[in-house]
Amino acid sequence: MAFCQLFMVVEVPHRCDTSWILAVGPNLTEEEQLNLTLPRGPNGHFEQCSMFSPVDWDLDSILAYGLNHTEKCSSGWVYPSEQPPSLLTEFDLVCDRKDLNDIAQAIYMAGLLLGSMIFGPLSDRIGRRPVILISVFLQGLFGLGIAFVPHFYVYMAFRCVVGASVSGITMTLLALATEWIGVSSRPNAVLTSHCCFAIGQMILAGLSYGIRNWRLLEIAGSAPMFALFFYIWVLPESARWLVTKGRIEEAKKVLQKAAATNKCSLPPELLEQLKPEKEVRSGSFLDLFQKKHLLKVTLIMSCAWFVNSFVYYGLSLNVTNFGLDIYLTQLAFGAVEIPARFACIFTLQRFGRRKTQAVLLVLSGLVCLIITGIPEDQPVATTVLATIGKFAASASFSTSYVYAAELFPTVVRQTGVGLCSVSARVAGILAPLVRLLGQHHRAIPMAIFGSAPVLGGLLCILLPETCGTDLADDTGDGHPPAQVGAGAASAVGTWAASTGGAPWMCWGFL
Numbered sequence: 001m002a003f004c005q006l007f008m009v010v011e012v013p014h015r016c017d018t019s020w021i022l023a024v025g026p027n028l029t030e031e032e033q034l035n036l037t038l039p040r041g042p043n044g045h046f047e048q049c050s051m052f053s054p055v056d057w058d059l060d061s062i063l064a065y066g067l068n069h070t071e072k073c074s075s076g077w078v079y080p081s082e083q084p085p086s087l088l089t090e091f092d093l094v095c096d097r098k099d100l101n102d103i104a105q106a107i108y109m110a111g112l113l114l115g116s117m118i119f120g121p122l123s124d125r126i127g128r129r130p131v132i133l134i135s136v137f138l139q140g141l142f143g144l145g146i147a148f149v150p151h152f153y154v155y156m157a158f159r160c161v162v163g164a165s166v167s168g169i170t171m172t173l174l175a176l177a178t179e180w181i182g183v184s185s186r187p188n189a190v191l192t193s194h195c196c197f198a199i200g201q202m203i204l205a206g207l208s209y210g211i212r213n214w215r216l217l218e219i220a221g222s223a224p225m226f227a228l229f230f231y232i233w234v235l236p237e238s239a240r241w242l243v244t245k246g247r248i249e250e251a252k253k254v255l256q257k258a259a260a261t262n263k264c265s266l267p268p269e270l271l272e273q274l275k276p277e278k279e280v281r282s283g284s285f286l287d288l289f290q291k292k293h294l295l296k297v298t299l300i301m302s303c304a305w306f307v308n309s310f311v312y313y314g315l316s317l318n319v320t321n322f323g324l325d326i327y328l329t330q331l332a333f334g335a336v337e338i339p340a341r342f343a344c345i346f347t348l349q350r351f352g353r354r355k356t357q358a359v360l361l362v363l364s365g366l367v368c369l370i371i372t373g374i375p376e377d378q379p380v381a382t383t384v385l386a387t388i389g390k391f392a393a394s395a396s397f398s399t400s401y402v403y404a405a406e407l408f409p410t411v412v413r414q415t416g417v418g419l420c421s422v423s424a425r426v427a428g429i430l431a432p433l434v435r436l437l438g439q440h441h442r443a444i445p446m447a448i449f450g451s452a453p454v455l456g457g458l459l460c461i462l463l464p465e466t467c468g469t470d471l472a473d474d475t476g477d478g479h480p481p482a483q484v485g486a487g488a489a490s491a492v493g494t495w496a497a498s499t500g501g502a503p504w505m506c507w508g509f510l
Contacts, residue, residue, distance in 0.1 A: 120418015
């Protein structure tokens with residue numbers, strides 16, 4: 001959904017509508033009409049955003065004296081008749097209205113930000129399962145509704161809601177996966193699920209190539225969301241979250257169902273450990289800033305998510321500016337994310353979270369800085385470098401999801417990840433707006449997109465390592481995750497580790 005709009009506003013030839021002259025010269029050919037009503041630019045081609053001002057003369061006077069005064073297109077634009085309906089042609093996103101395209105992308109990113117602020121704390125309060133179901137419903141409903149909007153401002157409002165629901169789904173699924181899976185299998189499952197996003201980008205390239213009508217493309221991209229309503233019957237609540245809320249009997253039932261589905265035994269001692277923990281209080285947003293160890297994690301991870309989102313969307317939204325076919329470039333961008341996500345499975349285990357996060361951020365930034373020095377007439381070199389940058393940014397994004405979920409304790413995990421996501425969405429809002437600086441010099445956006453992740457990557461060196469540690473359940477007192485929250489909720493993760501992440505596998509559709 002994030003990149004669908006890129007294929008709805010592909011640049012097409014356009015000119016001012018000057019049909020006014022046909023009232024005095026109904027027999028004029030199209031060439032004669034254009035010669036009389038449109039000025040030419042320095043390159044000899046007709047101007048696309050200006051026309052000669054209409055006059056109340058007869059045709060003979062116009063032919064004799066010609067027209068000299070110009071004005072902006074006052075009666076709309078004309079597009080090739082064979083052009084399928086697109087956002088650009090239907091809502092006239094050209095000339096003075098061209099910037100509305102990037103503004104609409106920023107509005108979508110603002111929706112992601114709104115979703116981070118709403119659904120993160122909400123899922124900590126009411127649970128992971130209801131938030132996912134609500135978000136799926138909203139994305140399907142408003143995504144399909146976009147295909148029927150009559151005005152561009154309604155389109156932007158619907159896209160904002162879709163963005164919020166996408167944020168709710170991605171964040172909450174991350175928490176659910178993290179809380180069900182044991183230490184050894186945790187990054188594997190999260191990163192494998194991220195590959196679905198890459199596959200979606202590749203499918204988008206094919207769909208947008210085959211479906212050029214933007215409304216039909218929106219339907220094709222949104223309708224499948226309704227198939228996910230079957231989650232009502234198969235989606236489990238987080239047993240770890242239930243324990244931290246004191247809902248022990250519900251946690252036992254969920255674990256017993258997981259064990260029965262996987263045909264494995266549930267250790268009796270595990271159920272005995274599932275008792276309300278008086279010392280584990282509900283976390284709050286203020287805990288992230290009042291406790292020194294959480295403040296450090298919150299500030300650095302928020303910065304890392306910001307710069308990661310900045311460079312990721314900076315590259316992705318520039319897919320139309322690299323000089324090669326937009327559909328092939330999008331296909332390459334999607335394809336490169338799959339090995340990027342899977343590479344993380346190895347690097348996270350081999351080198352740890354901290355080093356992987358830092359190196360990938362620095363690499364993605366350096367590639368963008370190199371692109372600024374590539375001549376404009378070298379689209380292949382630019383696209384290859386951009387693809388490498390997309391590889392590093394994608395791998396870094398996956399790393400940040402795993403890393404953040406392990407750094408924050410259970411009682412504030414969604415709040416902490418939600419805050420990180422807020423910073424990422426702020427970067428997402430800024431990314432399409434930074435692209436507008438390319439009107440002054442084409443290298444400015446890439447220079448900005450490249451500098452930020454280099455600085456963010458260096459900051460990540462200050463974070464603690466979480467590879468091989470158990471998840472913390474309470475806010476603790478500054479100890480590493482492995483030493484915090486060794487109570488009933490941690491027992492859930494211990495059993496998951498001993499069964500190879502079995503609870504997660506019985507709901508593998510996640």
